[in-house]
Amino acid sequence: MIGQRPERPSTPAPAPRRLPGPEAWRSPLRGPWLTSVLGSLLVPAIGILLVTGFIAHWAYHPTLPNNASVDPAYDISPPFQFSAAWPFWSYAVNQGVHVTLGLMTLPLVLAKLWSVMPRLFERPAWRSLAALLERLSLLLLVGSMLVEFATGILNIDDAGSPGVNFFVVHYYGAWVFGSAFVLHALVKLPTVRRAYRERGVLKPLRDGLGETRPEPHVAGGLAPADPATPTLTRRGLLAMVGGAALTIFAVQVGESIGGPLRRFALLAPRGRVFGTGPNDFPITNTAASRGITTDMTTDHWRLTLVGQRTVSLDRAALLAMPQATHTLSITCTEGWTTTQHWTGVPLRALARLVDASPDAVLSVLSLDQAAVGQTDVSFSQAQFTDPRALLALRVNGEDISLDHGYPARVILPNIPGSQNVKWAREMRFAAP
Numbered sequence: 001m002i003g004q005r006p007e008r009p010s011t012p013a014p015a016p017r018r019l020p021g022p023e024a025w026r027s028p029l030r031g032p033w034l035t036s037v038l039g040s041l042l043v044p045a046i047g048i049l050l051v052t053g054f055i056a057h058w059a060y061h062p063t064l065p066n067n068a069s070v071d072p073a074y075d076i077s078p079p080f081q082f083s084a085a086w087p088f089w090s091y092a093v094n095q096g097v098h099v100t101l102g103l104m105t106l107p108l109v110l111a112k113l114w115s116v117m118p119r120l121f122e123r124p125a126w127r128s129l130a131a132l133l134e135r136l137s138l139l140l141l142v143g144s145m146l147v148e149f150a151t152g153i154l155n156i157d158d159a160g161s162p163g164v165n166f167f168v169v170h171y172y173g174a175w176v177f178g179s180a181f182v183l184h185a186l187v188k189l190p191t192v193r194r195a196y197r198e199r200g201v202l203k204p205l206r207d208g209l210g211e212t213r214p215e216p217h218v219a220g221g222l223a224p225a226d227p228a229t230p231t232l233t234r235r236g237l238l239a240m241v242g243g244a245a246l247t248i249f250a251v252q253v254g255e256s257i258g259g260p261l262r263r264f265a266l267l268a269p270r271g272r273v274f275g276t277g278p279n280d281f282p283i284t285n286t287a288a289s290r291g292i293t294t295d296m297t298t299d300h301w302r303l304t305l306v307g308q309r310t311v312s313l314d315r316a317a318l319l320a321m322p323q324a325t326h327t328l329s330i331t332c333t334e335g336w337t338t339t340q341h342w343t344g345v346p347l348r349a350l351a352r353l354v355d356a357s358p359d360a361v362l363s364v365l366s367l368d369q370a371a372v373g374q375t376d377v378s379f380s381q382a383q384f385t386d387p388r389a390l391l392a393l394r395v396n397g398e399d400i401s402l403d404h405g406y407p408a409r410v411i412l413p414n415i416p417g418s419q420n421v422k423w424a425r426e427m428r429f430a431a432p
Contacts, residue, residue, distance in 0.1 A: 025118040028227035029234055031215030032195040033204055035222055037238070038112040039192065043185060045105045050178045052098035055080055056333070057171055059091055059416055064361060064378035065432065067419075069167030082414035084386040089339070091414040092331040096256030099335035102152055103252055107244035109145065111237070118222060141184050144177035156335050158284070166333075205235045258282075258329075258337045268336065278396030279404055281338040282330075284417065287402045290368040292423055297367070297407050303391075307354030307429040315407045318393060321345045326388045332417035342411050344392035347384040356429030363430070364410050367423035377419045378432075379412065388413045391424065 058078035062068040068075060082090055119138070122131075148170065155166045199215070207213075212234065214227035254265030262268060262282075274283045287293075303318065305311040325343040347362065356362075362379040383389060389412045392400060400406050405422030412420065 024121070026224045026226055026228040028212065028214035028224070028230045029232065029237055030115055030118065031223040032191055032221065033199045033215060034234060034237075035112070035115040036188075036192040036195040038108060038115055038241075039185070039188065041108055042105070042112060045101060045108065046178075046181055049098060049102055049105065050174060052094050052101075053170075053174055055094050056091075056098055056416070057167075059094075059414065060419065061378070061380055061383070064380060065363065066376045067378050069165070070171050081382075083382065084388075084413075086414055088326070088328050088388060088413035091416070092256075092329045092337045092339075095331050095333070095335065095416075096253075096337060099152075099156060100249060100252050100256050102149070103156070103248045104245040106149060106153075106248070107241045109149065111241045113142070116222060118224070122220070137180065137184065137187075140176065141180040144173055144180055147173045148177050155333060158334055205238070207233060207235070209233050252335075255336045258339055262336075275401045275403060278340075278398045279401040281340060281404075282332075282336050283403055284332055284334070285422075287423075290423075292367055292402065294402065297402060297423065301407050301425075303408060303424060304426040305350055305354045305429075306426065307351065307356040307360065309354050311354055315393065318345055318391065318408060321349065323393075324387070324390060326390060326413075328388060328390075328411050328413055330411070330417045330420055340395050341397070342390055342392040343394040343397075344390040344408070344411070346387060347379075347389040347391060347410070347412075348387070350391060350427060351384065351429050354429060357431060359431055360429040361432040363428040364421045364424055365426040365428075366421050367425050377410075377421050379415075379419075383412055383415070386413060391427075 057069075058080055059082060060067050060069065061078065061081070062070070062072065062075050063077055151164075151166055151170050151173065155170070209230060209232075212230040214230075215223040217223045217225045217227075250264075251266040254261035254263065255268045274280055302312045302314055305313065322345070323343055324346050325341060327339060327341050329337050329339040331337045351360065351362070358381070360381065362384045364377050364379070366376075379389075390410070392405070392409050392411045393407070394400060395404065400409060405420075405424075408424050409422040410420055410424055
């Protein structure tokens, strides 16, 4: 009709967007052999991380009052403890291995996830009950693994989320991850054996770029149906993963070893001054951040000792007692370690001063009422009777600074750094 606007041709509605399926992942490197190699490398690394992690947890003596980071009813009694016969640096080595190896393992974990990525996009996800159970087990494994690495890295950076207890999440997450990892390794063991039998353990690593061939495609498998042209050898991929791990080692290990090597730890905070002269070594919490003032630690400060009898001592009285000097380390859960020469009164001498009972447990209270892990910490008889266990008054020949715990702090061998209570105000020797 005259004057009527012509109709526009209708355009078809866009097709709904779908996630790419396994066919979208065309790397010729993927296949059972590569995934088996990456998994085989992960087994010892994850095993060491689990063992050192649980040892670090048990070093808190969670069965003693106020030391448990998780509900004691759901904790496991420590089957392992550091004893007086162990070198003072034993816990530092354990924690350094745990933190450094954990960071070094991250590139390997990411490579393993990349190698199995096509399996995450299979459709339908529930083609059978067995497939559904496998998908759920993978979700549990990958989810718990990401929780462990995320919480661990955030804790190393001292950047935990408010309201989230790192120790509780990391501890229970370790049990879930460890159990899922062992189950997954056992289930996939036949696949690993078959891949090594068919292609050899190391033979594919000898192939150059021209000889790099995709593995045979199997429906539902990891090898692509339509592989792309290789641009990297399998040897090159593993070299990249190894290079990333060694780079992380180079910029982290100085943080765990401490001393002169710490200046090469590029991941550590730079340009920080923790004190002057002998007191210039790492610290997690300053006096100001915990509300400790000079007035609280000078003229009116007294250390109260409670046992069969009660004794109150000022700093001059403590300095007048026989002193001992020992080289001891402070190792923080964040991964850093510092080793210094500490001078003070042996804890066992203070126990004798108040006639502590033979089965007593020592509880140390701090001026810092807000510090988690430093307000009330307990030590076993074996710990506080160790000749190296001190109520430290001086470090490296000078008085300890306010930030390092002046007027007195506890320092023991082979305990987590947070248990070396600073600004001590009361010590109770009582039955558990």
